[in-house]
Structures are given as C-alpha cells and as structure tokens.
Amino acid sequence: MELQIGNVSAIVLAKEYATPLYVYDKQIILQKIQELKEAFxxxxxxxxxxANSNxxxxxxxxxxGLGxxxxxxxxxxLAEKAGFDLKKSIFTSVNPSDADLNKALSIGILMNLDDLSIFQRLKKLGLPKRISFRINPGFGAGKFSGIVCGGKDTKFGMSEERATEAYRLAKESGIEHFGIHMMTGSCVLDELYFEEITKAIQTIAENISKKIEIQFEYIDIGGGLGIPYEPFEKSLNLKNIAERIKRIYTSSALLMLEPGRFIVAESGTLLTTVTTIKDNFIGVDAGMTALIRPALYGAYHPILLANNPEADKTEKLTIVGPICESTDCFAKDRSLPKIKEGDILAIQITxxxxxxxxxxxxxxxKPAEVLISNxxxxxIRKRETTEDLIKNESN
Ligand SMILES: Cc1ncc(COP(=O)(O)O)c(C=O)c1O
Known part of the structure; x- marks a missing residue:
C-alpha cells in the first residue's frame, strides 16, 4: 500500500500538486497541542x-487558544493576521531594529529584550507597560551546536548581573510589570534538562526579586522540546517533564513555554520525485533549498519510498538534490529499498x-504546501514560479 498522509495517498498528492511538495497533517498538529495542554x-x-509560519x-x-x-x-x-491573542503572546527578539521595537510597543505585546542596551534604546521610543529580559545562564543544550542558544559562545541573552541592572533601570523608568525568560537550546530530548532550566531561571528570578524588589508575573522557559527524528531516539514524556517542573516550581509567576518544533515537526512530509539514478546516488527534485536541515546541521530525516513504504531495504543509497553544492544531500549511505526513476520519496518530520x-x-x-484535514x-501555498524569483527586481 502507498504511503498515507492523514488518510490521503502521498502518490495522489504528488500527482495532483507536483513535487517538491510539503504536506502537513492537521490532526497531528492538534494532537501535539492537546498533549501540551494536558501536560501543562x-x-x-x-x-x-x-518553526512554520504558513x-x-x-x-x-x-x-x-495558544499565544x-x-x-x-x-x-x-503574521500573528495578528492569524488571529493570535497578542496580549497572551511574547516578542523575543535578537538584535531588533527600531521598527521592530516600535511595532511591539504599538500593539502592547509582552516585550522580552535580549540586552540592557536594547532597553536603553527602547526608552527613547516609548515605554511598554510590561518588560521581560532574556537570561543567558551560561549553559545550553541542543541536538546540534547550531541550535544551542545558551552559554558563553552564543549571542543570546545576558548574565544575571547584567539582567539585574536592566530590571533596575526598567523599575526606575516606571515599569511595574515584569517577566523573565530563558531559551537555551532546541531539540532537547533529555527530560531532566527542562527541570534544570526551570530551576535555574527560578533561582535567578528570586535573586533579582530580592535585590531590586520587583515581583515577576511571568517566567518563560522558552521552547526546545525535542522530537525523535532518528530510529534510536525516544519521544519525550511531557507528563514526566511537567511533573518534575511542578515539584520544583514554587513561584507564583505564570509559567510560559514557547514550543515550535514540538507542535509542527511531525505533521510535515516533503514529497520529492526521483529524477536521476547514478550509481548509488539517487537524484531528486527537492534540494537543500527546500529543506536545509541536513545540509546545515547534518540533521537526519526518515525517508520512505512513498509508492511502497514497506519494501525491503536492500540498498545503501545517497539521496541528493539538484543544487550545485556538495552539501545538497538529504541522506548518505542510507538503507533503502531499490529505487527507480519517477519514484516518489517522502522525507518525513519536516x-x-x-x-x-x-x-x-x-x-x-519555493515548493507548494498542502494541508490534510479530515x-x-x-x-495552502501555491508553488512559486519564475515570476516570484524576479518580481521585486527592476528590469
Ligand atoms: C526565543 C525562542 N523561543 C522558542 C523557540 C522554539 O524552539 P523549538 O522549536 O526548539 O521549540 C526558539 C527557536 O529558535 C526561540 O529562538
């Protein structure tokens, strides 16, 4: 039987919309949101x-009801257009422009600033009612070094000392509502880690509270919830994580989380057609331009032969795209079934x-995007054309 995505044949989709094609299963997104709501x-x-801004x-x-x-x-x-409640949302920028800050000010979203100097710049533009600062606790985690965003070698957030000064300045400026934030890495599959970061930010919040006599209304532990991409990886048990956090979380501040990957990753499949076979190189019509994670981080994505996903894996194949870069490779020496020209491959968890x-x-x-629902x-997005490549150019 052909690969089904939300009860629709991947082959039918590839025929109808052509490839490369992103397909998302709505049910999976809803299920992941439900898991989060139940755990937290x-x-x-x-x-x-x-993570996905379609x-x-x-x-x-x-x-x-998410922010x-x-x-x-x-x-x-985009959040406004999509109908998110911006009062329940957060603006966590890195090196924002004045235009970014003005926009955030004008709609009253909770501002979470990456540095004290940004607050000083913000003061010249206007004062928000609420402010949060991003802490860099000196450590981080993440599946690849490129997605670790805590620790001294990363550009994100500030030390407890610098943040204390930032809160002091904010208080002196008349701000009365405070949040605190930490986002130290993405795609973490270690359940203990989430307890560790919660402990760390809670302690930092307590220290700052005592030093400058402010109360925190929000404590945001960021995103980072990982999902298993590789066969040996296991799903996180959200209930365990929530239980651990509950045990150590003594603050009266509202706990906030910012998951991206966890909600949408598993809903997506990139369908691509095999165009060329040269020795063990299988050339497909999607490239690193459609999905850059393997080229950027060496990320693993499961790949199935969509026309026969159960076929025996008798070959060791390297799946490559049409881009003139040797990094344009989705999988090297991967165990896969025999593949022929015209076959459809499904690159999963995309x-x-x-x-x-x-x-x-x-x-x-850019590829087209399709949503499967019931x-x-x-x-949900047309395939781009040559016109899209040049439409902003003057000629
Ligand atoms: C500030 C912030 N919050 C949340 C996220 C989402 O992370 P993830 O997709 O790992 O949940 C990111 C990702 O880079 C981020 O930078």
Missing amino acids: PHARICYAIK LSILKLIAQQ ADCSNRIEIE GAYGFAMASQFNGQP GFHSL
Whole structure:
C-alpha cells in the first residue's frame, strides 16, 4: 500500500500538486497541542512562529487558544493576521531594529529584550507597560551546536548581573510589570534538562526579586522540546517533564513555554520525485533549498519510498538534490529499498524549520504546501514560479 498522509495517498498528492511538495497533517498538529495542554494545564503556551509560519497553520494554532512567540515585527504581523491573542503572546527578539521595537510597543505585546542596551534604546521610543529580559545562564543544550542558544559562545541573552541592572533601570523608568525568560537550546530530548532550566531561571528570578524588589508575573522557559527524528531516539514524556517542573516550581509567576518544533515537526512530509539514478546516488527534485536541515546541521530525516513504504531495504543509497553544492544531500549511505526513476520519496518530520527555512537559491522557486484535514487536502501555498524569483527586481 502507498504511503498515507492523514488518510490521503502521498502518490495522489504528488500527482495532483507536483513535487517538491510539503504536506502537513492537521490532526497531528492538534494532537501535539492537546498533549501540551494536558501536560501543562496552568501554563501559557506560545507557539514559536519561526518553526512554520504558513498562515493556515498559524490560524489553526491560534484557534486552539495558544499565544505566539514572535521574533520581529513581521512575525508580529503574521500573528495578528492569524488571529493570535497578542496580549497572551511574547516578542523575543535578537538584535531588533527600531521598527521592530516600535511595532511591539504599538500593539502592547509582552516585550522580552535580549540586552540592557536594547532597553536603553527602547526608552527613547516609548515605554511598554510590561518588560521581560532574556537570561543567558551560561549553559545550553541542543541536538546540534547550531541550535544551542545558551552559554558563553552564543549571542543570546545576558548574565544575571547584567539582567539585574536592566530590571533596575526598567523599575526606575516606571515599569511595574515584569517577566523573565530563558531559551537555551532546541531539540532537547533529555527530560531532566527542562527541570534544570526551570530551576535555574527560578533561582535567578528570586535573586533579582530580592535585590531590586520587583515581583515577576511571568517566567518563560522558552521552547526546545525535542522530537525523535532518528530510529534510536525516544519521544519525550511531557507528563514526566511537567511533573518534575511542578515539584520544583514554587513561584507564583505564570509559567510560559514557547514550543515550535514540538507542535509542527511531525505533521510535515516533503514529497520529492526521483529524477536521476547514478550509481548509488539517487537524484531528486527537492534540494537543500527546500529543506536545509541536513545540509546545515547534518540533521537526519526518515525517508520512505512513498509508492511502497514497506519494501525491503536492500540498498545503501545517497539521496541528493539538484543544487550545485556538495552539501545538497538529504541522506548518505542510507538503507533503502531499490529505487527507480519517477519514484516518489517522502522525507518525513519536516513540518518544523522545513519550508520556513527554504530559499530560492540556484533558481529554485519555493515548493507548494498542502494541508490534510479530515481526509481532505487543500493547497495552502501555491508553488512559486519564475515570476516570484524576479518580481521585486527592476528590469
Ligand atoms: C526565543 C525562542 N523561543 C522558542 C523557540 C522554539 O524552539 P523549538 O522549536 O526548539 O521549540 C526558539 C527557536 O529558535 C526561540 O529562538
């Protein structure tokens, strides 16, 4: 039997919409949100828009009552368009422009600043009612070094000492409502880690509270919940994590989480057609421009032969795209069934940081995106064309 995505044949989808094609299963997104809500019934969950910012997906997530985690003014605009409640959302920027800060100020979203100097700049633009600062606790975690965002070698957040000064300045400026934030890495599959970061930020919050006599209303532990990509990896047990956090969380502040990957990654599949077979190189029509994670981090994604996913894996094959870069490789020496020209491959777990990181390099209009809902499929983003590559150019 052909691979099914949300009860629809991957082959039918590939024929109808052509490839490369991103397909998302709505049911999986809803299920992941439900898991989060059940594990953290009292927390505020803000979806990290950067993971997948297709407006149909954003609307779906907003309808479930989640807030949004936005990195810049464009993501704030997307959150507004999708119908997220911006009072329940957070703006966590890195090196924001004045335009970003003005946008955040104008809509009253909780501002979470990466440095004291940004607060000083913000003061010239206006004062928000609420402020939060991002702490770098001096450690981080993450599946690849490129997605670790805590520790002295990373550009994110500030030390407890610097943050204390930032809160002092904010208090002196008249701000009365405070949050505190930490996001130290992505794709973490170690349940203990989430307890560790919660402990760390809670302690830092207590220290700052005592030193400058402020109360925190929000403690945000960021995103980072991992999902298993590789056969040997195990899913996180969210209930265990929540239980551990509950045991040590003594603060009266609202706990916030900003998951991105956890909500959307497993819903997505990238379908691609085999164009060329040369020795053990299997050339496909999707490239690193459609899905950059393998090239960028050496990330593993499961790959199935969509026309016969149960076929015996008798070969060792290297799956490569059409881009003029040797990093344009989805899998090296992977055990796969015999593959022929015209076959459809399904590159799985591509709902997060897949299309969102796509580019047009090397004459590659971005792929189309389709959402499967209750056995029906609909196009949620048209395939780009040559016109999309040049439309902003003057000629
Ligand atoms: C500030 C912030 N919050 C949340 C996330 C989401 O992380 P993840 O997709 O690992 O949950 C990110 C990802 O980079 C981030 O930078």
